[in-house]
Structure formats: C-alpha cells, structure tokens
Amino acid sequence: MKIVGGKWSNWSGSVVCRPREIVAPRDEVDLAAAIRKAEGRVRFPGTGYSFTPLNATNGTLIDLSAFVGLKGCDPGREVAVIAGATPLWGLGSLLHPLGYALKNMCDIDRQTLGGAVATGTHGTGITLGSISADVASFRLLLASGQVLHCSPDENAEIFAAGRTAMGMLGVMTEIDMKVRPFYKLVEKHFVHPIDELFHQLDGLVSTNRHFEFFWFPYSDVAVCKSLNETEAPAPTRHSARTLRARGERRTPDEFIFAGVNELLRYMPALTSPAHKLFSAFMPGMERVRWSSELFPSARTVRCNEMEYAVPYAKSTDALREVVEMIRKKRINTAFPIEFRTVAADDIWLSPFSGRESGTISVRQYYKVDARPLFESCEAIFRAYEGRPHWGKMHTRATGELSRLYPKYEEFRALRRRLDPKGKFLNDYLEAMFD
Ligand SMILES: Cc1cc2nc3c(=O)[nH]c(=O)nc-3n(C[C@H](O)[C@H](O)[C@H](O)COP(=O)(O)OP(=O)(O)OC[C@H]3O[C@@H](n4cnc5c(N)ncnc54)[C@H](O)[C@@H]3O)c2cc1C
Incomplete structure (x- = not known):
C-alpha cells in the first residue's frame, strides 16, 4: 500500500485520496473492532494496482498487510487456505513445497490475492477461468463485524456474488483456492x-x-x-x-x-x-x-x-x-x-x-x-x-450495468442486506451499486 504524507495513491497515480484515519489490524478480531468503530465509510485496498477509484476514501482506510500467508491445505480436495492479503508473488513459494500451484495467473504478481479476486483478475486460456473462478470458499468479515464462511453449500448466494464484489460485501480474510499439482x-x-x-x-x-x-x-x-x-x-x-x-x-x-x-x-x-x-x-x-x-x-x-x-x-x-x-x-x-x-x-x-x-x-x-x-x-x-474489467478504467453506469449483468439487481439487494448503511461504499461504488 502506497501512503506518502497521509495520502494513499494507486499504482498509476490516477487515484489519490487522504483518508481521515489509517488502521492496521493484527488479526480478525482487531479488524472487526476497527470496522465497527470506524465513523463513516471504510475501504481496504490490496496493493493499489487497480486503475479505478475502488479504494478512494476520506474515511477509514484499512491496511490488511497482517493478513498474509498459507493457513492450511486440504490435499484430498486440492484446496489451499490463503490469507486474503497474501501477495501473488509469494504464492509460488508457499504452495510449491506442498506440491501445488495455482491453475492460472495474470500478467503480473504485484497484487494481493484478495484484490485480484475482488476484481475478477484473469490470465489467458479458453478452458481456464479467472482467479475468482478458482475460489472454492472464503471467510467474509461483514460491516457488522460478523464473520461468515461462504461456499457453494454455505451462504451460497454470498459465495456466488462475493467472488467478484470489489470489497462491497465485506473483507475476505481467508480465501480457499482450488490448486493443482505443480507444473x-x-x-x-x-x-x-x-x-x-x-x-x-x-x-x-x-x-x-x-x-x-x-x-x-x-x-x-x-x-x-x-x-x-x-x-x-x-x-x-x-x-x-x-x-x-x-x-x-x-x-x-x-x-x-x-x-x-x-x-x-x-x-x-x-x-x-x-x-x-x-x-x-x-x-x-x-x-x-x-x-x-x-x-x-x-x-x-x-x-x-x-x-x-x-x-x-x-x-x-x-x-x-x-x-x-x-x-x-x-x-x-x-x-x-x-x-x-x-x-x-x-x-x-x-x-x-x-x-x-x-x-x-x-x-x-x-x-x-x-x-x-x-x-x-x-x-x-x-x-x-x-x-x-472492474479494476480498469470505464464509465459504465447503473442503467447499462443492469442490462449487462443478469444478476445485477440481486447483487444490489444482497449488498444492501449485508451492509445497510453503505459502510463499504465510496462515491464511485455508490453511483454504480447503491
Ligand atoms: C501493471 C498492471 C498489470 C495488471 N495485469 C492484470 C492482468 O494481467 N489481468 C487482470 O485481470 N488484471 C490485471 N491488472 C489489474 C489488477 O489485477 C486488479 O486491478 C487487481 O484488483 C489489483 O489487485 P490489488 O491487490 O492491487 O487490489 P486493489 O487495487 O488495491 O483493490 C482492488 C479491490 O479489491 C478489494 N479488496 C482488496 N483486498 C480485499 C479482500 N481481502 N477482501 C475483499 N476485497 C478486497 C478492494 O477493496 C478494492 O475494491 C493489472 C494492473 C496493473 C497496474
């Protein structure tokens, strides 16, 4: 996360903001407390490699850098449990000793896993999905401070929406990624x-x-x-x-x-x-x-x-x-x-x-x-x-988005249910999704 003189900026320099408060929780309990305590709106960037103002805020900015590392691995299901802010450059070294690797990756490895998942970041391959598509389940910390486990069987709606949600539904503290034998x-x-x-x-x-x-x-x-x-x-x-x-x-x-x-x-x-x-x-x-x-x-x-x-x-x-x-x-x-x-x-x-x-x-x-x-x-x-691409420049507005995404209205309804006060919105996201 790039903060100079109290100002946060993204990689290209196209987005600069001055948050009122920057907090760096050490664990999930701390994070829940920080979100509950925050007055006004809250954003939580990854590395800041998005070109759009997803992270712009004059409210509270949460530094997720404590949420890194491999938390477990289930070889039977070929699923690795990875902390949400783990940088992609670190994943190979965490998975390789266990005999695994990600199925696909994008052009660079600067992003955090949570940031990549939140915007539908992708590589190439007609039989291969985006990084979000390889998410098996995740832990989501909501605006209320409650933590949910989301998978195709548990909180299935939130699982379907939350794998590309630009941080509007909550913070993914752990992401369970489908992996495969290294190659x-x-x-x-x-x-x-x-x-x-x-x-x-x-x-x-x-x-x-x-x-x-x-x-x-x-x-x-x-x-x-x-x-x-x-x-x-x-x-x-x-x-x-x-x-x-x-x-x-x-x-x-x-x-x-x-x-x-x-x-x-x-x-x-x-x-x-x-x-x-x-x-x-x-x-x-x-x-x-x-x-x-x-x-x-x-x-x-x-x-x-x-x-x-x-x-x-x-x-x-x-x-x-x-x-x-x-x-x-x-x-x-x-x-x-x-x-x-x-x-x-x-x-x-x-x-x-x-x-x-x-x-x-x-x-x-x-x-x-x-x-x-x-x-x-x-x-x-x-x-x-x-x-x-949600992390790259565009000017699409509400009316158009509802035509492009069949589940757009359901997403908005779900977002309002999980975060009725719009704590995880900023002006940019509000204009598209409130
Ligand atoms: C040089 C460059 C190359 C790129 N190459 C590719 C590419 O090959 N393919 C591609 O698809 N994209 C690419 N991108 C775009 C980039 O992958 C995305 O914008 C990605 O979201 C950036 O990740 P980040 O960690 O920097 O997240 P940020 O940009 O900091 O944040 C993006 C969003 O993720 C949310 N978020 C972050 N962490 C979490 C979490 N733990 N839980 C929930 N939400 C969270 C934030 O709130 C925010 O809304 C590239 C960008 C750059 C600058």
Whole structure:
C-alpha cells in the first residue's frame, strides 16, 4: 500500500485520496473492532494496482498487510487456505513445497490475492477461468463485524456474488483456492501477420493451454505468446524475496520503452514507425520455468488501462474495429493492445459470467491524456456487449450495468442486506451499486 504524507495513491497515480484515519489490524478480531468503530465509510485496498477509484476514501482506510500467508491445505480436495492479503508473488513459494500451484495467473504478481479476486483478475486460456473462478470458499468479515464462511453449500448466494464484489460485501480474510499439482510451462514467442493470425486463431486458442497476442496498432503483425505444460528441465525456483524484487526491477527493454513513451509525447508522428520497429524486432524466444515464475512479468512503465471482455465469437471483430479507429483518428499510444481468452463462470458480477470471452486491453502512458483513446474504444466495446474489467478504467453506469449483468439487481439487494448503511461504499461504488 502506497501512503506518502497521509495520502494513499494507486499504482498509476490516477487515484489519490487522504483518508481521515489509517488502521492496521493484527488479526480478525482487531479488524472487526476497527470496522465497527470506524465513523463513516471504510475501504481496504490490496496493493493499489487497480486503475479505478475502488479504494478512494476520506474515511477509514484499512491496511490488511497482517493478513498474509498459507493457513492450511486440504490435499484430498486440492484446496489451499490463503490469507486474503497474501501477495501473488509469494504464492509460488508457499504452495510449491506442498506440491501445488495455482491453475492460472495474470500478467503480473504485484497484487494481493484478495484484490485480484475482488476484481475478477484473469490470465489467458479458453478452458481456464479467472482467479475468482478458482475460489472454492472464503471467510467474509461483514460491516457488522460478523464473520461468515461462504461456499457453494454455505451462504451460497454470498459465495456466488462475493467472488467478484470489489470489497462491497465485506473483507475476505481467508480465501480457499482450488490448486493443482505443480507444473512447468514452456513459453514461446513468435510473430504472425495479423490476417493469418485471425484465420488461425481458434486453432491456436484451443491447442495451447494459454495463448495471447499483442498488437501494436500501427503494425500489421502480432506478437504471439503460448504457454504449455512440459516435463523439460527448468532452472531452480527463485525465493519469494527474489520474485518480489524481480517484479519491481526495470529491464533494459523497459528502459527503452519508457524512453520511447516520453519521446512520443512530443513527436506523435513517430508512433507508427515505432510500432513497426517494435513488431519487427520482437525476438522469438523459448524458455521453460515453473508456472509461478513464468506467468508474471515485470511491468514497470506506468500507464492507465481499459479492458473489456466481449463474447469470444465476436472478439476479433471488436479488436479490428478498435485498431481501425486508432489508425483513423491517429491516436498516439506506444503500448500494444493485448488480447486474451477466459472461460465462462457463474459469478454474478464477473465480466465472464455465463460467457466464454475474449478480452481486449488498451493502455496509455500515464503522462498522456487517455481520454481520446479510452472514450473511442469504449464506444466500440459498448456495441459488442462488452463488460468492463472492474479494476480498469470505464464509465459504465447503473442503467447499462443492469442490462449487462443478469444478476445485477440481486447483487444490489444482497449488498444492501449485508451492509445497510453503505459502510463499504465510496462515491464511485455508490453511483454504480447503491
Ligand atoms: C501493471 C498492471 C498489470 C495488471 N495485469 C492484470 C492482468 O494481467 N489481468 C487482470 O485481470 N488484471 C490485471 N491488472 C489489474 C489488477 O489485477 C486488479 O486491478 C487487481 O484488483 C489489483 O489487485 P490489488 O491487490 O492491487 O487490489 P486493489 O487495487 O488495491 O483493490 C482492488 C479491490 O479489491 C478489494 N479488496 C482488496 N483486498 C480485499 C479482500 N481481502 N477482501 C475483499 N476485497 C478486497 C478492494 O477493496 C478494492 O475494491 C493489472 C494492473 C496493473 C497496474
């Protein structure tokens, strides 16, 4: 959690707030007391890697950093009990000695497990769900201070809603994650002309455990990445400490990329040649690592991001429209568009609820006004029944959300029942969910 001079800010710097009070409870009893005692509203961030103002508050900010670690493991059910604020970079080292690993992970490992679950954070793989979809059950501390265990058999409604609830129903103090025997992955990068890629996409998506691609919009090729299980030897795993540091360390490529972003602010005409150059010189590569080390990369060049999930069958049409629009309006962004796939789930507010999805994310350097890019993209995503990533920028409002999420009204009713005074809301969440 980043607090400087009493001010909390998120990773990109787009959200800054000054809480009246910051408390750091040591355990669940302390946490319940802090929530009961708090006057006014309460928010409890993870690492602050969301771009939206989910954590903005001038009330009480709760620092959950004491809620970390592995609390147990049930090998029979392949479920690991993990404290809610455990950082993703620490999970590999906790699970590996027991012979387990997460089924899938996202692009980075800076987030807390609770933060990732709360926003439906996901990786890629058409047969694999988001991190929220792999939650088997959780302990939820409510606004009243009461603690509930939620699973498909116990408090089933809260389980269905609470796995992607942006912290509006309560604090997940422990999360029981479905895990699997540990595994190694081989990562391959290759470049494909975009028309050829679209022609072969279904095959690439179905024959690789994980497939995704990055498209610099002024170029006609995509940089593809596949990950598949392998028995080939991998280097010894790094310690949690090393992985923690690795995610913050800027690589030489990222130094260059940061420099290019600065240059394009003043010389936007160079965007198109820069994209062609990036795509042409993207090195093909192949490497084998344990899964917890291979999924996450370091992403140190600050940006703001919008990501939408659209029905998989329409996703390439939506992506083509986005790229055509960027070219037509000559929008300057050095970042590539990322395309991933996610399996359908049954979580009420999940972007993947009831539908197999293609996700499209667009990014803008943090010093550049992102509105021209995001507003034009959102208009396209809207036409494709797109659902926003809750941790990334969007402007969807109540009326639209009720059309996009069949369980939206049930969610609001449940939220009001569990937190009638709206203790766990802020202005941003209230506008969408009260
Ligand atoms: C560089 C970068 C890369 C990213 N890559 C991906 C990616 O590959 N895939 C993807 O899907 N997303 C990605 N994201 C988005 C990110 O995963 C989400 O925004 C995630 O929620 C951030 O986790 P956090 O721990 O920082 O939570 P925060 O952003 O601090 O909080 C998010 C929400 O979680 C709630 N919360 C936190 N802890 C708990 C808890 N214990 N119980 C209940 N609610 C809780 C908070 O109240 C808040 O509403 C990325 C973001 C960045 C900045």
